[in-house]
Amino acid sequence: MSALSPELLDRIRSRAAGYDRDNAFFAEDLDELRAAGYLAPRSLLETARDQRRLAAYAPATALGINMHLVWVGVARVLHDRGDTSLDWVLADAAAGELFAFGNSEAGNDLVLWDSLTSAERVDGGFAFTGTKIFTSLAPAWTRLGIFGKQTAGEGAESGPRLVHGFLRRATPVTPIDGVETLDDWDTLGMRATQSNTTKLDGAVVADADVSRFLPVGPNADPFVFGIFSNFLLLIGSVYAGIADRALELAVEAARRRTSLKNGGAAYSQDPDIRWRLADAALALDGLRPELEGLASDVDTLTDHGADWFRHLTGAKHRATEAARTVVDQAMRVAGGGGYRSSSELARLQRDVLAGIYHPSDTESVHSTVAGALLGPL
Structure with missing residues (x-):
């Protein structure tokens, strides 16, 4: 059953023009969507249908929340195929944590097949250094999915590999060492997503939050x-x-x-x-x-x-x-x-x-x- 009631959708539409005009994050929409259970895991079919409905009322709100829903969907895809390594993502999403997508990099047209961000082995995890662009939900995330390339150290003896993992913060305003969010989102459209640039300078992802090691280049993992x-x-x-x-x-x-x-x-x-x-x-x-x-x-x-x-x-x-x-x-x-x-x-x-x-x-x-x-x- 959809969490998007007609009344909720009407309220969301009423705020869309103001967010766009003010170049402001969709904070009130997010609060209401979270309270309605919209961040919780569901099937991809149900999610796609609701995202289409939501976008008809507030495109930028739908696009922003999409990034959370993608990570939840990844965890669901793995679970359905017998891989429980990201079941914690499903549990966190059900509890109201907000996941953001921090993979895009300026100049990286290989997208997921390589990375310009470095991932260095350190005690207890990996330190990431690089710049991520289009980080939707930048003002509000509590979990940020990122990846980078490890070129040396334990695990990279046979050559470079890509390290995927999640940064955590207790609240959206909790500072994290090595993470800086720029106030640089001033675009033609989709303004309420506030997809600010994220600069990583030795930001550490704990070993427990590393989600995948993958080879550089295309693969069907x-x-x-x-x-x-x-x-x-x-x-x-x-x-x-x-x-x-x-x-x-x-x-x-x-x-x-x-x-x-x-x-x-x-x-x-x-x-x-x-x-x-x-x-x-x-x-x-x-x-x-x-x-x-x-x-x-x-x-x-x-x-x-x-x-x-x-x-x-x-x-x-x-x-x-x-x-x-x-x-x-x-x-x-x-x-x-x-x-x-x-x-x-x-x-x-x-x-x-x-x-x-x-x-x-x-x-x-x-x-x-x-x-x-x-x-x-």
């Missing part, structure tokens, strides 16, 4: 599969939710606007406008079966073999590109009023652009599909 499947399908669901709302606003505009050229008839009676709205709906209609079908396949342990990454990256790509198309069509239907900064559609137009920056980007998606079809270069 269940941990990696969990990240890809949850991240890509939940990202796609957020942008599908933006498109849902944009289409809804476009229909309202078509019914409200009138045409002097057509004798005062509503634009909803204009064949060109009707075609434009139908075209947007056709682009949107294909997203639900794909996103929900793949989410269900993750939940039920369906084996797509080597095609999994092609399916997942393709689903995210199609969702974000379709969402951009739908919002663009909605802006055209709404007319000049949609171009005002106070317009919800204008905010959706800014928010939807962020979809092109999330992994996997368009170039990576096409490379993945080409590799599946033709083999490696």
Whole structure:
């Protein structure tokens, strides 16, 4: 059963414009979502459906909370496949702890296959030094998932390896040695996520909180599969939710606007406008079966073999590109009023652009599909 009541969603929508205008974190939304049990583990299918609903009311809130839900989803994927190493993540999430995603690095287009952050073996854990960008939930996390590359020391005798783990803080304002959060989030859209840069300077992840040692380069470890499947399908669901709302606003505009050229008839009676709205709906209609079908396949342990990454990256790509198309069509239907900064559609137009920056980007998606079809270069 969804934790998103109509009343909760309406309150969340009422705050979205203010967060965007003030470039402020969605603190009140987070408090209400936590109280409603939204941070707790659920199936990927249920989560994807709710994230799409939430994004239609407040895209930046949905995108920010996505990062917590990804880590919970990774732990669930592992548990369902007999690996209990991250069951503590499920327990912490159920207790209200907030997980954030601290993997992205400027200049690292290999994403999870390598890292520019160093991971050095120290007594009792690993010390991480590097810069992480787009750390959504930066003002509020209590658990931060990070990774870096170990090039020497115990465990790296045979060559470099990637070390994944979690930093902990008791409260969002508890200082951690070697961790600095910059106040540098001033973007075109998705402003309420407050995805500030995180600088690591010898920040220590305890041995007990190390989640994986993986080789440098592509691999199909269940941990990696969990990240890809949850991240890509939940990202796609957020942008599908933006498109849902944009289409809804476009229909309202078509019914409200009138045409002097057509004798005062509503634009909803204009064949060109009707075609434009139908075209947007056709682009949107294909997203639900794909996103929900793949989410269900993750939940039920369906084996797509080597095609999994092609399916997942393709689903995210199609969702974000379709969402951009739908919002663009909605802006055209709404007319000049949609171009005002106070317009919800204008905010959706800014928010939807962020979809092109999330992994996997368009170039990576096409490379993945080409590799599946033709083999490696």
